[in-house]
Amino acid sequence: MTLDVGLLRAQLRGSKLLDALRIYRQGYPDHMVFSEFRRRFDVLAPHLTKKHGRHYIVTDEKRAVEELLESLDLEKSSHHMGLSRVFFRAGTLSRLEEQRDVQTRRNISLFQAACRGYLARQAFKKRKIQHLAIRCIQKNIKKNRGVKGWPWWKLFTTVRPLIEVQLTEEQIRGKDEEIQQLKQKLEKVEKERNELRLSSDRLESRITELSSELADERNTGESASQMLESETSERLRLEKDMNDLQAKFDSTNKQMESMEMEVMEARLIRASELNGEMDDDDTGQTPSRAPDTR
Numbered sequence: 001m002t003l004d005v006g007l008l009r010a011q012l013r014g015s016k017l018l019d020a021l022r023i024y025r026q027g028y029p030d031h032m033v034f035s036e037f038r039r040r041f042d043v044l045a046p047h048l049t050k051k052h053g054r055h056y057i058v059t060d061e062k063r064a065v066e067e068l069l070e071s072l073d074l075e076k077s078s079h080h081m082g083l084s085r086v087f088f089r090a091g092t093l094s095r096l097e098e099q100r101d102v103q104t105r106r107n108i109s110l111f112q113a114a115c116r117g118y119l120a121r122q123a124f125k126k127r128k129i130q131h132l133a134i135r136c137i138q139k140n141i142k143k144n145r146g147v148k149g150w151p152w153w154k155l156f157t158t159v160r161p162l163i164e165v166q167l168t169e170e171q172i173r174g175k176d177e178e179i180q181q182l183k184q185k186l187e188k189v190e191k192e193r194n195e196l197r198l199s200s201d202r203l204e205s206r207i208t209e210l211s212s213e214l215a216d217e218r219n220t221g222e223s224a225s226q227m228l229e230s231e232t233s234e235r236l237r238l239e240k241d242m243n244d245l246q247a248k249f250d251s252t253n254k255q256m257e258s259m260e261m262e263v264m265e266a267r268l269i270r271a272s273e274l275n276g277e278m279d280d281d282d283t284g285q286t287p288s289r290a291p292d293t294r
Contacts, residue, residue: 041100044099045068
């Protein structure tokens with residue numbers, strides 16, 4: 001099996017493998033795709049994340065990686081930009097990983113501190129409310145002990161249920177009055193509803209009557225329209241027959257006139273023929289009569 005060296009070189013040159021090997025030999029063994037590098041190490045540049053947002057859409061990955069590398073303060077000789085990858089010298093990527101781990105631990109610590117602070121503030125608010133409730137209860141108990149043996153307090157505690165009973169009776173009377181008023185309103189509403197029901201029944205019966213009358217009128221109108229249509233068709237038929245008869249009459253008159261003309265012509269011809277014969281007879285009889293007169 002023979003290899004096509006020219007074709008193999010063209011394939012290696014087209015796949016950019018030779019360029020990658022050349023960069024690797026120059027001292028850039030580590031490499032990473034632009035998008036992967038940006039997503040992995042953008043935590044080291046929080047000002048860029050704050051500027052563009054955590055999930056901002058990048059149209060030019062190479063430009064974004066260049067901005068990220070500039071913000072990381074790396075030496076220009078420690079990295080090299082390719083067409084779709086960024087290459088690093090030995091040890092540079094590991095240092096970036098260590099910085100990323102440190103920053104991640106710091107961010108996690110800050111997040112934990114924020115969560116603990118929030119929980120502590122919530123617990124403090126709860127304890128504050130509980131403390132206020134305890135003080136209120138203690139104050140009320142202290143006041144109760146102070147007035148427990150007071151005669152006026154005893155009188156008040158004795159009279160208070162009676163006042164409540166009186167108030168309860170007044171409330172009951174008020175409720176009874178309200179119930180009576182509501183009953184009257186209910187009776188009035190029932191009466192109005194019955195009247196409305198009767199009026200609606202009357203209206204429904206009237207509507208039924210009008211509907212039947214309308215149906216009768218509609219039937220009458222339909223029959224009248226049918227009769228009118230039949231009369232119209234009959235009139236049109238008679239007009240057509242009359243027109244036909246008139247045409248026949250006109251043609252008959254024309255034929256009679258032509259026949260009369262022909263008869264007149266025949267009579268005239270016959271009369272002229274008769275006149276001619278009479279003239280011939282007269283001319284033939286005149287010489288025979290002359291000798292007799294002599």
